[in-house]
Amino acid sequence: MEFGFSEEQLMIQDVARRIAQEKIAPSAEHHDRTGEFPLENIRTLGENGLMGIEVPAEYGGAGMDPVSYVLAMVEVAAADAAHSTIMSVNNSLFCNGILTHGTEEQKQKYVRAIAEGKEIGAFALTEPQSGSDATAMRCRAVKQADGSYVVNGKKSWITSGPVAKYIVLFAMTDPDKGARGITAFIVDTARAGFGRGKTEPKLGIRASATCEIEFADYVVQPDEVLGEEGHGFKIAMGVLDAGRIGIASQAIGIARAAYEATLEYVRERKAFGQPIGAFQMTQAKIADMKCKLDAATLLTLRAAWKKGRGERFSTEAAVAKLTASEAAMWIAHQAVQIHAGMGYSKEMPIERYFRDAKITEIYEGTSEIQRLVIARNETGLR
Numbered sequence: 001m002e003f004g005f006s007e008e009q010l011m012i013q014d015v016a017r018r019i020a021q022e023k024i025a026p027s028a029e030h031h032d033r034t035g036e037f038p039l040e041n042i043r044t045l046g047e048n049g050l051m052g053i054e055v056p057a058e059y060g061g062a063g064m065d066p067v068s069y070v071l072a073m074v075e076v077a078a079a080d081a082a083h084s085t086i087m088s089v090n091n092s093l094f095c096n097g098i099l100t101h102g103t104e105e106q107k108q109k110y111v112r113a114i115a116e117g118k119e120i121g122a123f124a125l126t127e128p129q130s131g132s133d134a135t136a137m138r139c140r141a142v143k144q145a146d147g148s149y150v151v152n153g154k155k156s157w158i159t160s161g162p163v164a165k166y167i168v169l170f171a172m173t174d175p176d177k178g179a180r181g182i183t184a185f186i187v188d189t190a191r192a193g194f195g196r197g198k199t200e201p202k203l204g205i206r207a208s209a210t211c212e213i214e215f216a217d218y219v220v221q222p223d224e225v226l227g228e229e230g231h232g233f234k235i236a237m238g239v240l241d242a243g244r245i246g247i248a249s250q251a252i253g254i255a256r257a258a259y260e261a262t263l264e265y266v267r268e269r270k271a272f273g274q275p276i277g278a279f280q281m282t283q284a285k286i287a288d289m290k291c292k293l294d295a296a297t298l299l300t301l302r303a304a305w306k307k308g309r310g311e312r313f314s315t316e317a318a319v320a321k322l323t324a325s326e327a328a329m330w331i332a333h334q335a336v337q338i339h340a341g342m343g344y345s346k347e348m349p350i351e352r353y354f355r356d357a358k359i360t361e362i363y364e365g366t367s368e369i370q371r372l373v374i375a376r377n378e379t380g381l382r
């Protein structure tokens, strides 16, 4: 059992912290208020290896381990959650999927630009009628005599959809086979037949652009199929196992920012002649915030550590995502309560933490879905 980090892990944490504090934190309020996509900051993260942390150097990444990914994500999310959403999709959902299941040509062609932050990637599973129940998708890819596929249908809530160059898409190739009839494809958004809807206005992570995308007779070539035909759902689930470690890290970053701001505030703000942090009721809140933050952090590092060892980590990732997202929501809620009027004001980032925390309980599988995954894996029942 080793609770320390390696020199390399501390180094990437330092790089992420420096960029987060010098570049991202100062513009976080602007990006939240305007919803402007933070392209320049994303490029800086990419130039420093943070858009492809686990991607080997030969494909343009930093070649680091999953624990490094957690440490870097936490730093970026603590400065601004929206940046960390874009970062997590490039890292975990796009690069990880192609690295694990792609051919050598696909890795060379698609991973480098995304890992270097020169282009943005996306991951399209959800549809208007199918979110949690992902196998109920209707987007169809019909195989042609020449081995290409013609895709028709819609995907909704696609993070970075408005700006993505490439998208990992999941579509039904054989509806009679259910989950085993789903295939993964790599889509180039510059090609005919691809369309984007309006950018969704959102409660939080406002600078992370989200939209519906549509396929109208979009043609996928045989060398753009990711993995084998019919294996798409397993690919999606495996990619999401890793993605959930990223969202847990994002939740920890938001929670840490809310907690640290609160610690400072309870020492300074006075009521009834003493710092509010001296009231026993405030102290109990601080203790509970600290316990939840530490539990979330340790469980997330455990999931990343297990992933790094090449072991199955579905349950650990779901435990981490569930614990960290609920901790973030609870901690941000307490932070608003302790800051009271100032917590409700846009003069401080506390209300932003509160709005940003909520998404971590929803995307990459809601809290109910994490509970379902954990309980199914534990009991063997469904």
Ligand code: CAA
Residues within 6 Å of the ligand: 085, 089, 123, 125, 126, 131, 132, 133, 134, 135, 159, 179, 180, 233, 234, 235, 237, 238, 240, 241, 314, 363, 364, 365, 366, 369, 372, 373
């Ligand atoms: N790894 C590999 N394979 C897996 C797996 C995993 N973790 N989990 C399930 N599978 C396999 C099963 O073994 C099964 O294979 P067989 O057909 O060979 O038996 C197949 O997948 C189907 O599994 P289930 O029967 O368990 O499928 P289900 O329909 O009951 O659904 C679910 C399971 C866990 C609820 C799943 O649908 C799910 O995770 N839903 C949530 C969807 C989600 O997380 N969406 C996120 C979208 S991306 C996003 O949100 C990005 C962002 O915000 C930035």
Ligand code: FAD
Residues within 6 Å of the ligand: 089, 122, 123, 124, 125, 126, 129, 130, 131, 132, 133, 156, 157, 158, 159, 160, 202, 210, 359, 362, 363, 364, 365, 366, 367, 368, 369, 372
């Ligand atoms: P539903 O599935 O309709 O669920 C509604 C409610 O029912 C939830 O509370 C849910 O937990 C509950 N429920 C459903 N099934 C069960 C069950 N079996 N047991 C108990 N309760 C259940 N998707 C992508 O593919 N790519 C993306 O990049 C992406 N980015 C997103 C970004 C944002 C900002 C948002 C909001 C969503 C994004 N999503 C993305 C979609 C996201 O993954 C889904 O919203 C999520 O999986 C939930 O699906 P849903 O919204 O359709 O809710």
